[in-house]
Amino acid sequence: MKKLLLCCLFLPFWSLTLRAEPAELLTDHPLAGTLWHVGEKRQASPEELFAAAAEARWILLGEKHDNAEHHRIQAEVVGAVGERERRPALVWEMAQPEHDAVLKAATAEQVDGLGDAIQWEQRGWPSWPEYQPIAEQALKYGMTMAAGDAPPAVRRNLGKGGSLDADTAADIGWSRDYNDDQRRRLMELLALSHCGMLPEKVLPAMADVQRLRDAWIAKVMRDEGAEDGAILIAGAEHVRRDRGVPWHLLPLEDEMLALAAVEVVRDVADPEAYPSFDPEQFDYVWFTARVDEKDPCEAFRKSST
Known part of the structure; x- marks a missing residue:
């Protein structure tokens, strides 16, 4: 089951080009379309989620990148927050500093071409x-x-074992490092999500890149959300409370809401059997149908040959 849930969590390290597809598989799964309050282990309504999001200063909306239903859910939450007269900044994991001016200047009339404008x-x-x-x-x-994302050159340098310059390190709070357990679990997940095909020696640097990206996003959220908070659009790994962007936003956890959109797994109807159903990671989990049941490792192996 873990392998089915890990595809696309770490897109920046993959050489694949993803396509967002309709979630048309397992639409009749008993969990598909259900929303859960994780801490209380109960189903919740979208209206409850929307109200809770409108009260949170930091709203983190996690996705599986290639599932179009996840983006529909994110849009619904953003609209619900706006309807309640909140005006948080919207921060994109997928955009780099060079795209910031284009995003800030965007208008509703330009939105069709915005994707091309930021490549x-x-x-x-x-x-x-x-x-x-x-x-x-x-x-x-x-x-x-x-x-929201860190500059590619900074990520590449860190991934090669380099270090951050003093000003950047201070700016993003780089001195706050993972503890041994956080780092070990992240490296295990990185190894698993790359199908065991990575040399073990590269995992510490990859973990540092993940920490860099989360710390950078957190700084952008604080800066852009100084007036009315911020909403993050990102992969679910980035929005988990235990080591993702929320961890770098501490001590602001009481002002935060983390939602993960999660694909259902065939024959797994107990929400508590899903790794994401963990109150240390997320406040709400919204289950959706799947895009496919392909083995992500098969695609990864082909891309690596």
Whole structure:
């Protein structure tokens, strides 16, 4: 089951180009379409989630990148927050600092071409039209959009074993490191999500890159959300409370809501059997149908040959 849930969690390290597809598999699964309050182990209504999101300063919406239903859910939450007269900044994991000015200047009339303007699909992300409704909701309610990701050159340098310059390190709070258990679990997940094909020696640097990206996103959220908070659109691994962006936003956890959209797994109808159903990771989990049941490792092996 873990392998089925791990595909696309770490897109920046993959050489694949993803496509967002309709979630048409297992639509009759008993969990498909259900929303759960994880801490209380009970089903919740979308209205409850929307109200809770509108009260949170930091709203983190996690996705599986290639599932179009996840982007529809994210757009719905963004719109619900806007309807309640909140104007948080909308921060994109998928955009880099060079795209920030374009995002900030975007208007509703330009949203169709926004993907091309920031080279969305050219950089390997799924089809922009699948994400476009999120931007439309943000612009409809006057939310500022911002690029969340760290500069590629900084990520590459760190991934090769380099270090951050002193100013950058201080700016993103780099001195706050994972404890041994956090680092071990992240490296185990990185190894598993790359199908055991990575040399063990590269895992510590990859874990540092993940920490860099989360710390950078957290700084952008604090900066852009100084007035009315921020909403993050990102892969589910980035929005988990135990070591993702929320961990870098501490001590602001009481002002935070983390939602993960999660694909159902065939013959697994107990929500507590899913690794994401963990109150240390997420506040809410929204189960959806699947895009496919392909072995992600098969695609990864082909891309590596």
